[in-house]
Amino acid sequence: MTISDRVIRILADHALLDTSDVTMDDTLESLGLDSMGLVETIFAIEEAFDITVPFNANAPQDSAFDVSSVRSIVAAVEDLMKQQA
Amino acid sequence: MRRVVITGAGTINPLGYAVGATHAAMRQGHCAIGPLDIPDLDRLQIQIGAQVRDYDPTDHFTKSQLSLYDRFTQFALIAADQALRQAGQAVVDPDRAGVVMGTSGGGLTTQDDSYRAVYQDGKDRVHPFVVPRLMANAAASHMSMTHGLRGPNFTISTACASSNHAMGQALAVIRSGQADVMLTGGAEAMLCFGGIKAWEGLRVMARDTCRPFSADRTGMVQGEGAAVFVFEEREKALARGAHILAEVAGFSATSDAGDIVSPDCDGAVRAMCGALRDAGLTPADIGYINAHGTGTAMNDRTECAAVRKVFGVSADDVLISSTKSMHGHLIGAAGAVELLACLLALNDGIIAPTVNHRIADPDCALDIVANTARTAKVDAVLSNAFAFGGLNAVLALTRA
CATH class of the missing domain: 3.40.47.10 (Thiolase/Chalcone synthase)
Known part of the structure; x- marks a missing residue:
């Protein structure tokens, strides 16, 4: 499974959707993930990839981890895996 | 009573x-x-x-x-x-x-x-x-x-x-x-x-x-x-001729019955109004509010909106500060240590500041006593506490 497949599976699990319903252009809002859902999702990503995600729920837009779309989340995870390898 | x-x-x-x-x-x-x-x-x-x-x-x-x-x-x-x-x-x-x-x-x-x-x-x-x-x-x-x-x-x-x-x-x-x-x-x-x-x-x-x-x-x-x-x-x-530090004039507790972590403006409003009512005070009587003021975007904005709703036009006159900026968030002891700031306001006319403040937030447009303590004659205060679980508890104190 590719990184994007695994990220999509985690997002789908937390959004209670089928993986086939999640596209790269989806946003947290379109997936129906609220702030608590996001914090849980990030925890699951950290556990799955053994990385530390820099994310502050107070100011999501200022965090280094871009959560504006599924595509940006996948890209951020790929970056972090390279940095923290 | x-x-x-x-x-x-x-x-x-x-x-x-x-x-x-x-x-x-x-x-x-x-x-x-x-x-x-x-x-x-x-x-x-x-x-x-x-x-x-x-x-x-x-x-x-x-x-x-x-x-x-x-x-x-x-x-x-x-x-x-x-x-x-x-x-x-x-x-x-x-x-x-x-x-x-x-x-x-x-x-x-x-x-x-x-x-x-x-x-x-x-x-x-x-x-x-x-x-x-x-x-x-x-x-x-x-x-x-x-x-x-x-x-x-x-x-x-x-x-x-x-x-x-x-x-x-x-x-x-x-x-x-x-x-x-x-x-x-x-x-x-x-x-x-x-x-x-x-x-x-x-x-x-x-x-x-x-x-x-x-x-x-x-x-x-x-x-x-x-x-x-x-x-x-x-x-x-x-x-017995005891020295009286303040009167505990009123208290109110409310529940948001909403979210387990996100605060709700209405729950905070009802708690502040309830404490005022219990104390027989009006918003105009209050000179200082010790804010819950955790320093999270969600709390600070919700709390300021709630104060504005309760105080209306007098929101611009009331002094409000978060002493958590100095002593941190003492969680279950927060309101107790913060009551000391209320006693300082009532008895010494000193308003403890909100320190570490750098940039005004338009969503918190109240007199938050930034960085430096201020003097003010204060006859009555409120002390706010808004907990995870949507539980709000507000005390009203008056000068003895």
Whole structure:
């Protein structure tokens, strides 16, 4: 499974959707993930990839981890895996 | 209705080991937040907190006492002792004197140490007094035993509103005639590895410092400590010529019945209005609000919106500050330590500032007394506490 497949599976699990319903252009809002859902999702990503995600729920837009779309989340995870390898 | 006054106050918190030192630090706008000094710090992302520094338990307690006292109990006993000494002969009939304390974590340090011993160090044995040390009512029970207080005694755990709820209940107990004197406040000692690790998970903790109401805030910072007050039935206090620090004029508690962590403006509004109503005050009477002011975007904006809704046009005249910027968030002891800032406002006319403030947030457009203490004649104050779980508790105090 590719990184994007695994990220999509985690997002789908937390959004209670089928993986086939999640596209790269989806946003947290379109997936129906609220702030608590996001914090849980990030925890699951950290556990799955053994990385530390820099994310502050107070100011999501200022965090280094871009959560504006599924595509940006996948890209951020790929970056972090390279940095923290 | 029986009225209730405060005749003694005591504390140990990151700003000082007594009320005088705490008030001095608040006047100076001293920030006690700094690098944490705890075991396993290298495994924490959160590296800062407001600790009670240079604290040596053996300066205050014997070895046999310490085998029974978790850190939060120690803090409570130190604060209670100061408060009772200031109050003088408040306890005439011990059967009519009780305790109600607030704490969120109880003996969390004892739990943390014991779990480390059995899970990490592989030990098959823990200290025989783990249970009586860690129980949430340990502090209140030791306060009763140390001072022979034989009336009602209980502990309230409502996260960040614990001590405001506790003091509200102390008020109710005396008003209703169940007791004449109550030791009340809160104690917390959550700055251990597990306590911080749990908060880390929520991702609402600041990395730099606590900046309530500042547009560049990054979240909350934990503190630790205790504050304890002697609440006394007013006629009895007057009759014995006690020095009265303030009247506890009103209290209100509400529930959001909404989200487990996100605050709700309406719940805060109803709590503030309820406290004003209970005290027979109007918004125009209030000169100072000690804000809940955690330094999270969600709390600060919701709280400011709630104040504006309650106070209407007089919102621009009321002074509001978050002293959590100086002593951190004491969780279950927050409201108790913050009541000290209310006493400073009422008795000394000094408004403790919101320090670390850098950039105005248009969503927090109130007079937040940024960075420097201010003088103001204040006759009545509110103290806000809004807890996870959607539990709101607001106290109203008036000058004696």
